[in-house]
Amino acid sequence: MTAPRPQLGSVVRVLLRRTIDTYRDSPQAVGWLQHNLDRFDEPLRVAIAGKVKAGKSTLLNALVGEEIAPTDAGECTRVVTWYQDAQVPKVTMFPRNASPRQLTIHRNQGALSFDLAGTPVDQVDKLEVQWPSQSLRTQTLIDTPGIASLSRETSARAGAFLAPDDSPSQADAVIYLMRHLHATDVNFLESFYDQGVARATPINTIAVLSRADEIGVGRLDALSSARRIARRYRADDKIRGLCQTVVAVAGLLAQTGRTMRQHEFSALSALAALPRSDLDGLLLSVDRFSRVELAGAPDPEVRARLMERFGLFGVRLSTTLIRQGMTDPNTIATELVRRSGLDELRTVLATQFTERRDLLKARSALLAVDLVLTREPRPAAAPLAAEVERILAGAHEFAELRLLSTIRSGVVKLAPEVLDEAERLLGGDGGSAAARLGLDPGAGPEDLRAAALDAVTRWQRRGESPMSSRAVSDVARLVVRSCEGVLAGLGPDFRGGVHH
Secondary structure (H helix, E strand, O other), X not given: OOOOOXXXXXXXXXXXXXXXXXXXXXXXXXXXXXXXXXXHHOOEEEEEEEEOOOOHHHHXXXXXXXXXXXXXXXXXXXXXXXXXXXXXXXXXXXXXXXXXXXXXXXXXXXXXXXXXXXXXXXXXXXXXXXXXXXXXXXXXXXXXXXXXXXXXXXXXXXXXXXXXXXXXXXXXXXXXXEOOOXXXXXXXXXXXXXXXXXXXXXXXXXXXXXXXXXXXXXXXXXXXXXXXXXXXXXXXXXXXXXXXXXXXXXXXXXXXXXXXXXXXXXXXXXXXXXXXXXXXXXXXXXXXHHHOOOOOOOOHHHHHHHHXXXXXXXXXXXXXXXXXXXXXXXXXXXXXXXXXXXXXXXXXXXXXXXXXXXXXXXXXXXHHHHHHHHHOOOHHHHHHHHHHHHHHHHOHHHHHHHHHHHHHOOOOOOOHHHXXXXXXXXXXXXXXXXXXHOOXXXXXXXHHHHHHHHHHHHHHHHHHOOOOOHHHHHHHHHHHHHHHHHHHHOOHHHOOOOOO
């Protein structure tokens, strides 16, 4: 059995400190490096990106469980906005050429709102929303302006944050929202990818087929259709090479399910009590639902607000559930969230981002060191540059990334079920031992050990077989190392039994 490998995060922290010491006479370099060293102790930074009206702010609200991100087309949606956990609510504006200013917080029909107090949007670097939230303790969410906006300035602002030309992104990972897959979406995903191994997108990007409830004009089977489309995208080699996975989510349904109010349930109950033909007539279109006068129905203003909060699909689904006997608002809210796809997305975020926190942080830190070495080259820094290359080339975590990318691009030729297992063992479905081994998250150490040893044996045989090509043998060796890493992670009592 090979000796346990040093943790990648620890190795990169040491490199950061060495680089700080080498550049101690450069305040700018030291400040940048210290900032990135401090990032190791911060929650993961996850940016939410996508084109205008993709539903970024709505999804952020759904993930947090509160309406803290403005969802209208106001000026705040054109500024990069950070949402962080804090003990006391506070919104701070960071102008480009002035000191930070605290903004007044307002509530508008339950939703948080704030304005820029007369400061032009193009003069604002970012907004920082501090909000007490358990959901924000493990990840800082960053809402970005719309890509491919009609406003070239707004679009440029999003691009400058997410894929800057002269420095690494401030985000550790990205949730990319798209209503359908367009060339613009592919081009944006590719903008991350063409910059070397450490920047490779498959580790730090999840794609979301957003506004999934609008597929099929809001029919009750809309989400089933959206999930089929997401599965088709996941099977596409091009897309698999650019993001970890594709998930279908009805963001509005998820947001409303997590923030539903009693008066909304009462209005939905009144609608559900209408004769079926009357309700079906109202639900023919958004305009008809919000404007037609109908005896026994909530007044048009109430219905218009329901449509804003639930959408046509959400109203149709909620009234159907009530007609079927669900009379408790909490039960309805839970069912809306369940059907929205939000739980699946949160599971994916946990397996693909949270479990890989140290890897994502290390990746960001290596990019930061590389930037300093490139901008301020000096003879004393040559060993540091060599160390960056050594880590990128030798760290097993990055070797896994390279192989995952190769597998997903279709370069390696193996039976589909064998490739699927290789991808899973390399962490393609998540970095935990259970996810890698295809076991239930609650599997015990003995089950994990048995499955890991079985995988090691099978892949060792595959790698040593005279029938295997050089490429297949290389895959097998790396998969075996990944399985050994699982065994090492189980502790000294579970590492035995593997021989070379």
